[in-house]
Amino acid sequence: MSATMNITAATVDPALLDLPWQLPLEDWPTETIALLPKGISRHLVRFANLSGYVVAIKETTDEMAIGEYEMLRTLQRMDIPCVDPVAVITNRVDEDGDELRSVLVTRHLKFSLPYRALFSQQLRPDTATRLVDALALLLVRLHIAGFFWGDVSLSNTLFRRDAGAFAAYLVDAETGKLYDGGLSRGQRENDLEVARVNIAGELMDLQAGGRAAEDLDPVETSNGIVAAYRSLWTELTGSESFASSERWRITERVDRLNELGFDIEELAIKTTDEGSTVKIQPKVVDAGHHTRRLMRLTGLDAQENQARRLLNDLDSYKATVSPDLDEEAAAHEWVTRVFEPVVRSIPRELRGKLEPAEVFHQLLDHRWFLAQEIGKDVPLAEALTSYINSELRHRRDEATVIDPPTGSFTTGIELPDEADWRDRV
Structure with missing residues (x-):
């Protein structure tokens, strides 16, 4: 390793020094590389x-590596969903003293996947629509x-499962710019058009490779981001007028924004001259209403839709069980008597399949379907046994680091008695 190599990082992990920086990224030994699905990138990424x-390590130029690192750090401070920047490494040279390209190091987002890796067989139209909707929400937040x-696309985004939907995270910010005064309509429309064209091309590419259902219409699906974006933008930023006798509509508007996962920090309300x-x-609107409420009550960190489902x-x-308890006490009881026993009952070798919050959401769905089949409520423990054996075992791992398979599964799962608890979905 060259003594001239520079590492820029907020906190340097000493293990960074053990990686073979004296080698071009394409020549790194297999024992160093983690075999994870990658998206399409204009740069070499390992x-x-x-x-x-x-x-994730991306080879690029000094200027672009440093610029993207700083941009990602800024976006993180603004609570924008994006990958975590770890370091920038410049002044790399090989063993002969020849210069090597600089790299940007980011932490891989656990349980996230590029859109191409989300599907083991074919991309269905409804799934493609959910991906586009997730990207539209991310674009509005940005x-x-x-x-x-500047380069909106599915390829520049990572997706995490979120209670039947997807949550989108920005993974490539090298073309991005922040404007203190906000964006003009032209800039927003430019991003939207780039997104529409790129998504159509990406879906056409999947279809050409036989990885998308025949009834998927790439152009129609990509056009969906325009409609989804404009609907969200209007709901989050649009003004409305109504008679002073209809002030209940303020509460209605706030409730709609909360359902979209946004909190209102301040409202601008003006009366006309006639009054x-x-x-x-x-x-000002900030995303994560349900996520923050769940965190406040339980300490659990979940995606927005997952949080909404867990809160329900x-x-x-x-x-139904503890109506006399206040909200905080009931939340503590729910975590200790319901959520944590479910998580502990997942066999160790299966814990890399999905995030705990996603497992719980899917378990509730599975329990509902079982109840529909037999025409009566199904105890949670029974539903959990069925879910693990019939569904969870057959999923592929979506975590990047998985504990060794030392646990074993038995059907004797012990959960609190729920005789008084009706089916919850």
Whole structure:
């Protein structure tokens, strides 16, 4: 390793020094490389094991590596869903003293996959629509923050499962720019058009390779991002007027925004000269309403849709099992008597399949379907046994680091008695 090599990082992991930086990335030995699915990239990208987690390493220029590293750090401080920047490494040379390209190191997002790796067989139209909707939400959040992406695509995004939907994370920010005064309509429309064209091309490529269903229409699906984006943008930023006697519509608007996963920090409300109407426009909106409520009540960190589903289950538990407890006490009881026993009952060798919150969401779905089949409620423990054996065992691992398979599964799962708890879905 050359003594001139520079590492820029907020916190340097000493294990970084053990990687073979004196070799071009394409020549790294197989024992160093982590075999994970990759998306399409204009640069060479490899995955490597580092201190019990996985990092993505991208070879690029000094300027682009440093610029993207700083941009990702800024986006993280703004709570924008993106990959975690680890380090920039410059002044690399090989054993002969010849210069090597600089690299950007980011932490691989656990349980996330590029869109091409989400499907073992074929991409269905409804799944493609959910991916596009997730990307539309990410793009709206970026634009509200004043971020111009410049290269919006499925390939530049990672996806995590989120209670039947997907959550999108920005993974490539090298073309992005932040504007303090916000984006113009032209800049937003530019990003939207780039997204529409890129998505259509990516879906056509999948279809040409036989990895998309024949009834998938790439153009129609890609056009969906335009409709989804504009609907979200209007809901989050649009103003509306109504008579002063209809002030209940303020609450209605706030509830709709909460359902989309956004909180309102401030509202701008103005009355007309006649004093007969009120204009309402959200001043500042932040995503993650349900995620933050779940974290506050239980300490659990989940995606937005997962959090909404878990909160519904928690609220049902409180109403039917512990109606006399306050919200915080009921939440603690739900975690210790319901959620944690389910998570502990997952065999160790299967814990890399899905995130705990996603497992719990799918378990609730599975329990509902079982109840529909037999025409009566199914105890949670029975549903869990069925779910593990019939569904979870047959999924592929979506975690990047999985504990060794030392656990074993038995059907004797012990969960709290639920005689008084009606079917919760």
